[in-house]
Amino acid sequence: MKKSLLIAWKDFTIRIKDRKGFITMLLTPLLLTAILGFALNSVMGGEGGFPETKVGIYISDDDKLAENFVVDVLPTFSFVTIKESKSEEELKDLLTEGKVDVGVSFPEEWSSGSNQGALKNVTILEKPDQRTKTTLIESMLKSYSEQVQIHAVTTRTVMQDISASVAASTDEINIQQVASEIQLELQSITGGELKQVSIGEKNVGSMQYYAAAMAVMFVMFNMTLGAKSLLQERTTETLKRLSMTPTGKESILFGKFLGTLWFACIQFMVFFGATSTFFKVDWGSNLYQVITVGFCYSFAVSGLSMTIAAFVKEEKTTDVISSIGIQILAILGGSMLPIYLFPEGLKTIASLTPNKWALTSFLDIMSGTTWSELFPAISILLSLGCITLALGTWKLKTN
Amino acid sequence: MLQVENVLKSYDKNKVVRGVSFHVQKGESFGLLGPNGAGKSTTIGMISGIITPDQGEIKVDGLSIKKNALDIKRKIGVVPQEIALYPTLSAKENLVFWGKMYGLSRNEAVKRATEVLEYVGLGERAKEKIETFSGGMKRRVNIGASLMHKPELLVMDEPTVGIDPQSRNHILETVKELNKNGMTIIYTSHYMEEVEFLCNRIGIIDKGKMIALGTKKDLFQRVAEGTIIKISVSQLDESFLNIVKEIDEVGKVIPHPEDLTIEIFVTNHQKVVGEIITLAVQAKVDVQSLEVNEPNLESLFLSLTGRSLRD
Numbered sequence A: 001m002k003k004s005l006l007i008a009w010k011d012f013t014i015r016i017k018d019r020k021g022f023i024t025m026l027l028t029p030l031l032l033t034a035i036l037g038f039a040l041n042s043v044m045g046g047e048g049g050f051p052e053t054k055v056g057i058y059i060s061d062d063d064k065l066a067e068n069f070v071v072d073v074l075p076t077f078s079f080v081t082i083k084e085s086k087s088e089e090e091l092k093d094l095l096t097e098g099k100v101d102v103g104v105s106f107p108e109e110w111s112s113g114s115n116q117g118a119l120k121n122v123t124i125l126e127k128p129d130q131r132t133k134t135t136l137i138e139s140m141l142k143s144y145s146e147q148v149q150i151h152a153v154t155t156r157t158v159m160q161d162i163s164a165s166v167a168a169s170t171d172e173i174n175i176q177q178v179a180s181e182i183q184l185e186l187q188s189i190t191g192g193e194l195k196q197v198s199i200g201e202k203n204v205g206s207m208q209y210y211a212a213a214m215a216v217m218f219v220m221f222n223m224t225l226g227a228k229s230l231l232q233e234r235t236t237e238t239l240k241r242l243s244m245t246p247t248g249k250e251s252i253l254f255g256k257f258l259g260t261l262w263f264a265c266i267q268f269m270v271f272f273g274a275t276s277t278f279f280k281v282d283w284g285s286n287l288y289q290v291i292t293v294g295f296c297y298s299f300a301v302s303g304l305s306m307t308i309a310a311f312v313k314e315e316k317t318t319d320v321i322s323s324i325g326i327q328i329l330a331i332l333g334g335s336m337l338p339i340y341l342f343p344e345g346l347k348t349i350a351s352l353t354p355n356k357w358a359l360t361s362f363l364d365i366m367s368g369t370t371w372s373e374l375f376p377a378i379s380i381l382l383s384l385g386c387i388t389l390a391l392g393t394w395k396l397k398t399n
Numbered sequence B: 001m002l003q004v005e006n007v008l009k010s011y012d013k014n015k016v017v018r019g020v021s022f023h024v025q026k027g028e029s030f031g032l033l034g035p036n037g038a039g040k041s042t043t044i045g046m047i048s049g050i051i052t053p054d055q056g057e058i059k060v061d062g063l064s065i066k067k068n069a070l071d072i073k074r075k076i077g078v079v080p081q082e083i084a085l086y087p088t089l090s091a092k093e094n095l096v097f098w099g100k101m102y103g104l105s106r107n108e109a110v111k112r113a114t115e116v117l118e119y120v121g122l123g124e125r126a127k128e129k130i131e132t133f134s135g136g137m138k139r140r141v142n143i144g145a146s147l148m149h150k151p152e153l154l155v156m157d158e159p160t161v162g163i164d165p166q167s168r169n170h171i172l173e174t175v176k177e178l179n180k181n182g183m184t185i186i187y188t189s190h191y192m193e194e195v196e197f198l199c200n201r202i203g204i205i206d207k208g209k210m211i212a213l214g215t216k217k218d219l220f221q222r223v224a225e226g227t228i229i230k231i232s233v234s235q236l237d238e239s240f241l242n243i244v245k246e247i248d249e250v251g252k253v254i255p256h257p258e259d260l261t262i263e264i265f266v267t268n269h270q271k272v273v274g275e276i277i278t279l280a281v282q283a284k285v286d287v288q289s290l291e292v293n294e295p296n297l298e299s300l301f302l303s304l305t306g307r308s309l310r311d
Helices: A004-019 A019-039 A065-076 A087-097 A129-162 A174-188 A206-220 A222-235 A240-243 A247-278 A289-313 A315-332 A344-350 A353-365 A373-398 B040-048 B069-075 B091-101 B107-120 B135-147 B165-180 B192-198 B218-220 B237-247 B268-280 B297-305
Strands: A053-059 A080-084 A104-105 A122-125 B004-012 B014-024 B029-033 B055-060 B076-079 B155-158 B184-189 B202-205 B209-215 B225-232 B250-258 B261-266 B289-294
Touching: A004 A019, A004 B091, A019 A206, A019 A247, A053 A065, A053 A087, A065 A080, A065 A129, A065 A174, A087 A104, A087 A174, A087 A206, A104 A129, A122 A129, A129 B055, A129 B135, A129 B202, A174 B250, A206 A222, A206 A315, A206 A353, A222 A240, A222 A247, A222 A289, A222 A315, A240 B209, A247 A289, A247 A373, A247 B135, A289 A353, A289 A373, A315 A344, A315 A353, A315 B107, A353 A373, B004 B040, B014 B040, B014 B055, B014 B202, B029 B155, B029 B192, B040 B076, B040 B155, B040 B184, B069 B076, B076 B135, B091 B107, B091 B135, B107 B135, B107 B209, B107 B218, B135 B155, B135 B165, B135 B250, B155 B165, B165 B184, B165 B192, B184 B192, B192 B297, B202 B218, B202 B297, B218 B297, B237 B250, B237 B261, B261 B268, B261 B297, B268 B289
Parallel strands: A053 A080, A053 A104, B014 B209, B029 B184, B029 B202, B076 B155, B155 B184
Antiparallel strands: A104 A122, B004 B014, B004 B055, B202 B209, B225 B261, B225 B289, B250 B261
16 A cells, blocks of 8 residues: 555656646636626626526417416426516517517417327427526426326326226215325325426526536546546556566556546646635535535546556547547537536436536536435446556556 | 576467477576567566566475465565666655565665665765656666575566666676676577676577577587678679579578668688678679678577577
8 A cells, every 4th residue: 555655646746746737726616617607697696696587478379287387386496587478479579689589489279289298388488598597498398298297197097096996986085185185195295396406506507517517527528637647657667677676566547547537636726726615606505515526526537547557558549539529428418518408318428427417417516415315326437447547557557 | 506497488368488498597597588578687686586486386495486475585685677767756766665575674774775885886876866867877776785685596577778888888897796796697688798798608599489599609600600701792693692502601692672781690600701791792783881790699689590689
């Protein structure tokens, strides 16, 4: 262990001495956070988190569930302002004139097929420059529609079973009353009108979002830097020389892993301190959660660096991974654009990237979350780190 | 101090070391000579414990490398052929790091690094980064790194490759002094002058096999036809070569068509030189120059393999 720490410290010293690289790894993310944070402040609704959104509504008839969405659901979001219109044409005009940001037009008998689990399509009118707001309203409507269908289908199924029972046929129970009670029960189980699982109590501002996003992206560069450091040791024969000292292979490789982990953790903590101090970024009220997620993510990244070093032969390849691979991972993981703007398919793919888990965890911490909600992300990051460290070490040992 | 017994090493079907055996006594300076690709570095790698022999046994101070690799690594210092140092760290930082890797405490390593840097003549440049050093200076630090833990056995794998004559001389003098102070040395090179200068006993390795082993005197005696007469001619005449081969004092005759020279191994050059000139005149071969070389390791290698050490 002592030898591993010596190697880790040596690697850290080398990277600190590389002033150009060190500045790039620290100043660039700070600069990008400042630029993106300020530039997208208005789009992301400033420090309030979600942008002020004016929603134009047109309901073709007196569909109760559509009215429920407009009257009971939308007003619960403080950033949403509703403007009802009398026709779809008027709604389009409002949108063109900029009096609303998004238009939602409910067709006639929108919810008539809800018992069969089918709702008619709602027309969403959008302005190209209001894509974020449109996506938000679409998400709300989608969530509401799903709840409506679950309620309707579940109630219908239960009622069919009860109707067929002996008690119902002998009028021992009041079917109408049971149906109402089931509806109320379902509503309480599903948490009311809309699911609000990951939003937390506080909203996340643009500066907060990009502080977390840039931290995650730049810590990820340690994946290739760590691998490159090992490959450089192989090229310059210092790895061979290390093997000539009375040090086991495992200690040498673990030392390389620790060096990457150490630098990634320091980089994250310096970035965390700098954004908190200079940009007044609120990373949430639980410092331990921030440190834990930061460590677990750095652990995963360092493990991946060992696997890359094991399977890549040349330093140039790590440069390619660094310049292209990490950018792709950064985009997929939400470091460039917020994940909630992604289509469903991409969201699924994003879940395969470690940076997505880290970023969403940091955003959750910022908005206020519990340890139990963070547990899946922490477990995934630690498992990924352990698996890739073991795989990389095994492969490097047998090389 | 060191026993190498019948070691073999193959990579796929390529047999790199084929049954090499030799012993090195404590305080001895042993030279391992051979052309590039002869198997020297692989042999050194096996002694250093970084390459596992397919067969055979290596023992240092009675300890088997197979069972006591870490203990053996504490006893030996290895100077690799490449400059295995961290270029962005200073000379002193490099030495302190390598010292600590051999188990020295921080204070011991710092103290020893200062001593070693003075020893290799770089005390004044201790704080400068390796990347700013010349090739020769890097080589000296490269040697210094393996002296940090005061090894009993110093294994040097071609430590003077690609450096200026001044640095080379400095390194050779340093190695000589280390040996004089009691350190056992194994020195590999394809420069026979270096091995001749430094080593009491020499092993010559070629194509993975030890083709000659002994003291310098023993080896030179083994070359009965130790002197080489090298003549430069206008054309290589087959009949002239055949006539020369028939002279009693002549051993091997090696023609070199690429530079129109002939190397003739002889036992009594004073007697033979005149005869060769006469035969050349008779065969109408124009002799443009003639030189007589005393027996050395180069001629030994040439006589054993028919090739030059630097081929």
